């Protein structure tokens with residue numbers, strides 16, 4: 047039997063199913079994740095047509111690593127690696143503990159606020175999850191926070207990067223659907239804050255129902271002078287934040303360039319504190335190389351898989367799923383959400399957008415819905431995809447920097463309540479489109 | 485799902501840090517070289533940061549943006565991304581899901597290590613072949629003369645051609661690295 | 675025998691260009707009585723926008739509908755023929771050059787060695803210039819921080835004294851919004867308007883003065899050669915018809931969008947005088963020669979183009 051091209055006999059339905067099963071099986075063998083997706087892409091390229099299709103994969107790998115938007119990833123990771131090697135993060139959290147006062151879950155809530163600030167600085171996720179994972183996670187663990195709560199806050203908070211504008215997800219949606227990116231940014235602002243608000247509420251509920259998950263700092267006898275000294279830990283981080291946000295919103299730097307401003311700010315901070323050495327910078331840069339190697343190769347694998355799936359006719363397949371499903375607009379929208387959930391489990395958001403948007407947007411517009419609102423709905427749905435197993439990029443990014451005793455299983459378990467909150471936010475968004483201001 | 489505990493001598497170290505030894509012993513001499521080469525690309529990341537800062541200053545303060553900063557930054561970061569994958573392979577730092585792997589008896593685990601390395605080597609080798617198909621179009625004009633693909637911008641650097649050749653090199657090294665890993669896993673007594 | 679060809683567009687799915695291109699695909703099917711079926715995919719579905727030429731040659735894609743400038747890095751000739759800034763003041767002028775002035779033959783001479791056959795040219799039309807600051811002429815371009823794509827366009831703006839940077843299309847909106855750039859070469863007025871560019875850059879120049887890209891419809895040469903002559907002819911005619919349809923449709927959409935924008939009063943539409951347009955054209959033509967020096971093919975494009983423009987009284 048001819049091996050090359052033999053999979054085509056299965057038809058796209060069975061082939062898709064086989065692809066997902068193969069992903070799952072290979073995933074649990076212990077094969078490096080990036081190579082699992084690359085291998086499945088290769089098997090289907092060969093099995094669907096033959097060796098001539100394989101350059102499709104290397105072409106996508108090249109295009110992926112040569113794209114400008116990813117430049118901010120090593121910048122955020124470098125920032126994190128330097129912060130991690132200096133005392134800045136520890137001092138920041140000690141000071142935040144003071145500011146948070148006696149509020150239960152105060153530090154987790156402050157982490158969410160930091161996550162929202164980071165989200166306003168960046169349009170993608172990856173860098174923020176790593177940054178929070180290196181900085182906030184160890185601090186919350188040190189302060190005695192429940193491990194699952196801390197992990198969830200870091201992953202879900204880091205994923206806010208694409209929900210709070212600027213957002214590459216909304217930009218790509220805008221270009222795909224030909225709607226105003228500015229309108230999308232405006233419309234996503236409140237839903238983004240709402241989602242962050244849900245996280246805060248969840249932390250409060252958990253903390254007050256079971257004080258053990260979020261211990262309040264001992265009412266220590268500190269003099270005013272001691273407190274003031276502690277508060278000085280806030281100054282440098284706040285200056286860095288002002289420099290980054292100021293350079294974006296003051297029209298000085300593009301969003302990507304601003305991430306480099308952040309690195310420079312952090313380097314200057316370590317100099318001010320007298321902690322800067324070339325060894326520190328070298329170690330931080332080497333760690334960055336390793337971390338982006340992990341992060342980017344996961345993306346590379348996902349991008350290759352999507353290219354091959356599209357080559358197999360994935361777009362037509364998704365289109366056939368949705369046609370004639372119902373006459374009821376609500377049912378159609380909910381069915382679309384279900385498709386997005388399932389695809390989001392296995393593919394990264396760019397792939398999901400490529401596969402579904404050409405089909406969904408015209409249908410949504412024909413049904414009389416606002417395509418801007420749908421863009422925000424899509425963006426919220428992709429929040430779930432960042433967290434949902436088995437392919438949950440935010441979980442992988444955190445794993446790349448978390449202490450080894452935290453397993454991927456632990457991370458995914460911790461994310462369950464946060465996925466529920468995201469689905470709740472999505473439901474609210476669908477039930478009350480007015481939240482987008484449209 | 486559980487997580488691969490990484491290699492034995494890294495067990496107690498923080499996964500995010502580099503305080504432990506570099507390449508795993510099974511990666512052999514090649515792995516040690518790959519590990520040492522990392523510094524070049526780490527410096528590249530820092531350089532990319534400095535170029536971005538310089539560009540912001542030139543554009544905002546002097547109203548004189550350069551035509552080379554963005555393309556050079558993308559090139560440096562892209563090279564780091566590609567090399568980073570090889571670097572992680574030599575250090576066994578790629579993220580792995582070890583739900584089944586972890587409960588296997590040592591002998592079977594060794595068999596898994598060998599099989600995974602061999603399959604990864606075969607896949608990387610195939611990709612290297614495919615990258616060569618790409619490089620043929622990027623490094624040679626249709627008449628067969630050598631001409632590196634350029635970016636087509638006003639500055640028009642040869643970065644696309646270089647990046648594609650670099651990708652071919654790294655994929656080839658990756659295939660060899662996985663073969664070395666398979667060989668050493670097979671030799672190891674367990 | 676029936677043929678199914680997979681084409682990738684350089685436009686995203688919701689873009690008006692893509693929707694018009696889909697009508698071309700339908701047109702092909704009708705004109706050939708279903709013998710040729712074109713499956714059109716949006717940008718990046720299989721490979722990136724600047725990798726389609728290789729993918730077609732390798733047989734991964736069958737064809738593409740794309741701006742020829744994306745292949746300037748392979749040969750500067752692609753950049754020059756795709757957008758000889760200042761050569762055309764209307765799509766019809768370019769189409770006449772392609773059909774009667776040797777343009778089609780020249781394009782095939784350029785793409786055939788890469789394993790492609792050029793079926794025909796289209797264009798979205800004269801692009802409108804996106805600007806956050808009022809621009810009345812060439813002098814206002816001095817020191818203007820702007821985005822321009824790769825190729826000749828960027829070079830011409832630099833020669834006119836502007837400070838062009840190349841940003842990907844996905845960064846244009848945020849950069850304009852945050853004032854990192856003041857202006858951008860983007861696309862036609864109606865699409866600029868729909869994507870909200872005028873919300874952040876309320877001083878568009880329309881009609882544009884700077885760019886009218888050649889969008890090529892090409893396919894794998896071996897597959898083209900295997901088609902019977904009558905189907906080849908039908909495909910060629912379909913592209914000519916499509917080009918006219920696209921230009922008309924987008925021109926209408928542009929005029930409607932301009933009317934709406936003017937009525938809403940939030941933006942000021944600027945229109946350059948004939949002298950200012952001529953000044954810009956002169957700067958552009960000065961740059962053609964520089965590109966011509968960069969490859970033999972570019973020289974050939976330069977010669978053919980100059981000769982035609984002279985004979986047609988356009989130079």
Ligand code: NA
Pocket residue numbers: 164165166167168169170206207208209210211212213
């Ligand atoms: Na953001």
Ligand code: NA
Pocket residue numbers: 390391392430431432433434435436437438439
């Ligand atoms: Na997921």
